[in-house]
Amino acid sequence: MIGGAGSQDQDHPTPSEQPRSACGAGAAWAGRSARAEGPENPVPPTPATLPRMASLLITGGRFIDPASGADALHDIAVRDGLVAAIGKSLPRADADEVIDASNCLVVPGLIDPHVHLREPGGEHKETLATGSHAAVHGGFTTVCCMPNTTPALDTPELVRFVAARAAETAACRVFSVAAATKGRKGEELAEIELLAAAGAVGYSDDGDGIASAGMMARVLNMVSITGRAFMQHCQDPTLTRGAAMHAGAISTRLGLTGWPRVAEEIMIERDVRLNAGIGCRYHVQHISSAGSVDIVRRARSDGQPVTAEASPHHLLLTDAACDGYKTNAKVNPPLREWKDVEALRDAVADGTITILATDHAPHSPDEKALPFEEAPFGLIGLESALALYAQALVDTKLISWPRLIALMTIEPARLCGLDSRGIGRLQKGGPADITIIDPDVAWTFSQAEVRSKSRNSPFIGRRLRGRAVTTIVAGRIAMNLRAPR
Numbered sequence: 312m313i314g315g316a317g318s319q320d321q322d323h324p325t326p327s328e329q330p331r332s333a334c335g336a337g338a339a340w341a342g343r344s345a346r347a348e349g350p351e352n353p354v355p356p357t358p359a360t361l362p363r364m365a366s367l368l369i370t371g372g373r374f375i376d377p378a379s380g381a382d383a384l385h386d387i388a389v390r391d392g393l394v395a396a397i398g399k400s401l402p403r404a405d406a407d408e409v410i411d412a413s414n415c416l417v418v419p420g421l422i423d424p425h426v427h428l429r430e431p432g433g434e435h436k437e438t439l440a441t442g443s444h445a446a447v448h449g450g451f452t453t454v455c456c457m458p459n460t461t462p463a464l465d466t467p468e469l470v471r472f473v474a475a476r477a478a479e480t481a482a483c484r485v486f487s488v489a490a491a492t493k494g495r496k497g498e499e500l501a502e503i504e505l506l507a508a509a510g511a512v513g514y515s516d517d518g519d520g521i522a523s524a525g526m527m528a529r530v531l532n533m534v535s536i537t538g539r540a541f542m543q544h545c546q547d548p549t550l551t552r553g554a555a556m557h558a559g560a561i562s563t564r565l566g567l568t569g570w571p572r573v574a575e576e577i578m579i580e581r582d583v584r585l586n587a588g589i590g591c592r593y594h595v596q597h598i599s600s601a602g603s604v605d606i607v608r609r610a611r612s613d614g615q616p617v618t619a620e621a622s623p624h625h626l627l628l629t630d631a632a633c634d635g636y637k638t639n640a641k642v643n644p645p646l647r648e649w650k651d652v653e654a655l656r657d658a659v660a661d662g663t664i665t666i667l668a669t670d671h672a673p674h675s676p677d678e679k680a681l682p683f684e685e686a687p688f689g690l691i692g693l694e695s696a697l698a699l700y701a702q703a704l705v706d707t708k709l710i711s712w713p714r715l716i717a718l719m720t721i722e723p724a725r726l727c728g729l730d731s732r733g734i735g736r737l738q739k740g741g742p743a744d745i746t747i748i749d750p751d752v753a754w755t756f757s758q759a760e761v762r763s764k765s766r767n768s769p770f771i772g773r774r775l776r777g778r779a780v781t782t783i784v785a786g787r788i789a790m791n792l793r794a795p796r
């Protein structure tokens with residue numbers, strides 16, 4: 312079984328990191344030693360190769376389903392990939408496997424609506440296999456990959472290619488967000504309706520914003536016909552040429568060209584005004600500035616269909632992390648200042664920001680070893696995100712665990728139209744995508760543990776609290792940190 316004695320998968324914490332909490336009372340953790348850092352992660356199990364258990368019973372956990380408002384001590388029975396029952400003291404007799412989740416949270420499988428899995432074209436950084444393996448280790452059962460691959464995901468054939476490849480190799484559900492313009496060049500519309508028919512769950516030219524207001528109006532009009540969301544990477548390119556980090560005192564001292572807040576804000580303001588008469592579902596990706604938050608808050612209070620997502624690094628770090636030319640803190644949009652971090656956190660607390668997304672962006676060590684100005688933007692996020700969100704938002708008492716789970720399940724499911732497929736919630740008859748979280752376990756995000764093919768994260772070495780301990784995709788155990796009993 313996955314995570315069991317016969318698995319290649321060396322799940323742990325290390326012996327020194329045995330959980331302090333009593334999650335799964337009596338359940339021993341695997342406790343094997345940390346894997347030496349090797350050149351490659353092991354080939355991940357795929358849904359097709361995960362052991363097909365006819366039935367599973369999860370007992371004694373705190374069941375939280377934000378979509379229905381449920382929050383109670385309940386068992387969940389799973390049969391043939393679906394939720395068979397939710398309730399108190401369900402019968403154990405016919406379960407093939409029983410998972411003791413006492414002192415843990417049992418929640419809908421986490422959803423990340425913004426990841427870069429690099430396939431096709433960037434397989435030296437990540438693949439659908441390695442990226443999805445990292446995802447299930449972070450508690451995610453569904454990820455939506457961005458179209459800035461090589462070639463860009465701008466045709467129905469490429470969207471179908473990703474779906475087929477994911478079905479063969481991925482450890483979790485993978486959906487595509489398609490490019491809105493051909494080649495993500497912002498010059499010619501992609502085949503918007505055909506992309507939706509091929510399975511695209513949204514549109515974005517992520518990596519770039521759509522610079523032309525005329526093209527943006529056309530995109531909003533076409534995407535509104537599909538009912539899907541347009542997700543904007545908000546960056547006016549004429550204000551950020553050659554920019555490597557946030558424009559402020561530190562960029563000046565380091566002699567680096569700055570990326571000012573206004574380059575993000577001006578595009579959101581433009582789009583909100585363009586969209587006022589169109590009514591497309593408009594989503595701000597990886598929001599980074601306090602001023603952007605104000606624009607989104609105002610648009611939402613005006614009743615516009617505008618949403619925004621925040622990433623772990625923008626909720627915790629400032630541009631000071633770039634000091635010393637640390638390329639693992641080079642990200643786009645850039646890390647800003649503490650007042651921005653506070654504004655983002657407050658916006659999560661007051662419901663202006665309703666979605667959390669990692670913007671998982673793997674890059675090879677060679678690429679991140681380049682001088683700061685030449686190194687690529689981005690950092691990995693899937694495996695550390697849950698604990699980092701908890702640190703920024705729950706430990707600070709800004710939101711509760713149930714609200715955090717909503718921001719990572721039903722809210723992103725609605726953004727991507729997945730709630731209509733039963734994804735993002737747990738209900739009888741729906742897909743059994745389930746994440747079991749130990750909210751109290753202390754652990755260190757160590758390089759040796761990373762399942763992604765890349766290691767670029769400024770959070771490596773950070774002490775964290777709270778972790779997904781079991782991830783179940785379509786009723787199959789895709790990740791399990793606890794030893795089999």
Ligand SMILES: [Zn+2]
Nearest residue numbers: 517518544596
């Ligand atoms: Zn982006």
